[in-house]
Amino acid sequence: MDKGFEAREFVKKIRPYKPGKPIEEVVRELHLKGEIIKLASNENPLGTSPLALEAMQKALNESYLYPDDNCFYLIRKLASRLGVDPENIIAGNGSVEILPLLTLAYLGPEYSAIVSQGSFIWYKIAINIAAGELIEVPLKNHMRDLNAMRSAIKENTKIIFLDNPMNPLGIINTRDEIENFFRQIPDNILVVMDEAYHQYIVNKPEYPDSFKYYKEGKNIIILHTFSKIYGLAGARLGYGLADEEIISNLMKLRISFNVNRISQVAGIAALDDYEHVKRGRAVNDAGKEFLYDAYKKLGFFYLPTYGNFIFVDFEKDSNIISESLQREGIITRTLKQYGFPNALRITIGTEEQNKQLIKALKKIL
Ligand SMILES: Cc1ncc(COP(=O)(O)O)c(C=O)c1O
Structure with missing residues (x-):
């Protein structure tokens, strides 16, 4: 053209x-x-998830009605499970939807964001959507190098993306590494802790407890998804948990009714499965x-x-x-x-x- x-x-x-x-x-x-x-x-x-499937089948009849824009019941249930307020949670059309909301809210051409090589590729796309500066840090022996990521921080850095476990590598940064990392980075940088696979990890003391950092008031958003262990990838449902102010900014940028009514009931039911x-x-x-x-x-x-x-x-x-x-x-x-x-x-x-x-x-x- x-x-x-x-x-x-x-x-x-x-x-x-x-x-x-x-x-x-x-x-x-x-x-x-x-x-x-x-x-x-x-x-x-x-x-x-069979429980989610049953709930979705029942909800199909109501497809002619718009969904609850605030995902009231889903978010309440998540909040009570996680011991936080509903204002600390945003539901997304998959957790991936939350990534460009974050970069649109906080990045822009004058700011940079840091990702590791070998991380989920959507972080780069989200940075580009907001025309932000991308800083990509190389791996060290197939491992994410948190020290190098810390050294890559610039005056204008606003966000650091960490998938833990990493996709596609499957590896994690350990509790000690993450603890060290949080101790050493400035508070004005937001850490996106994307834990899409966290439910596959039990009895692994080396896996960090990201809620600890949220509770300590660190600048963190934790992302979880229903796409993996709950078997709801096709329904598109995920959520982010962060400080109320961050969540309210993301809510302003999302499209109304971003989570459809079928997925909302699926999520509610899956949480009990x-x-x-x-x-x-x-x-x-x-x-x-x-x-x-x-x-x-x-x-x-x-x-x-x-x-x-x-x-x-x-x-x-x-x-x-x-x-x-x-x-x-x-x-x-x-x-x-x-x-x-x-x-x-x-x-x-x-x-x-x-x-x-x-x-x-x-x-x-
Ligand atoms: C690290 C990571 N984050 C997010 C996602 C996307 O999750 P969702 O289906 O909730 O958008 C994936 C999917 O593969 C992933 O590997």
Whole structure:
């Protein structure tokens, strides 16, 4: 188009997010028949929380009504679970919705934000949406280097993004590292602590308690999602927890009715589905051990994970492996976009799915 009608410069710089391929797309492209196994987007292989499913089915009849704009019952329930006030919580259309709200509220061209290499890619997109300055800090031996992140702070730095566990690496910064970090950074920098996979982690004393920092009055927003262990990725629901003033600023920027009524009831019901969470965790733990063992035997480099996915480096172009796996009906995630051309991020599936994956890998390699 040449009409002298151009987007603003910062928009041109935005590189859109490329999500894991949906099953429908792979089936369409490759004319596949039979069961397709999706291990590309860290969804719960056990499916949707049954309690959430039942609640959603009941709510369908009311689809003609706008939802409750304030997510009153969902936010009250979350607040009482977490021991905070409802004013400390914002619900989002997925936790990812909260990222651009944060950068729009606090960033802008005159400010910078810091991310680590190997972090969830949406942080960079959110920074670009607000035309903020991006400071990306390299990894050190496949680990996030918090000391280097601290040293990268500039006068104009407003936000630091930390996913813990990191996606796609699956690793964490430990309690001691995070404690040190908070002690050393200025209070006027907001730390975004994105804990999308926190429910997969129990009895791990090395995993930091981010609520501690919130309670101490640190400048922090904690992000959680219903997409992972609750099996509600398709319903799009997440939330942020922070100081009331931060939340009220984010609320001004969101679109009305950002969380639909079906997702609101799903979230409320899912919070009581302890059984689904327990099963999800057990399947994940068992799958992790099986896959570690299999990857070891096959001689692949992998990173031990705290999430429901494993970073595997094949030491050759992973596009070839991913495409071959797709022809076997298994969808995985390539990590070129993340700067790892030889690695795949593979979600931990059910016992059967994991076996199929290893069988397919043996076949194609
Ligand atoms: C670290 C991290 N944060 C956020 C998200 C997105 O969560 P949601 O589905 O709630 O937008 C993901 C999804 O993969 C993630 O890995």
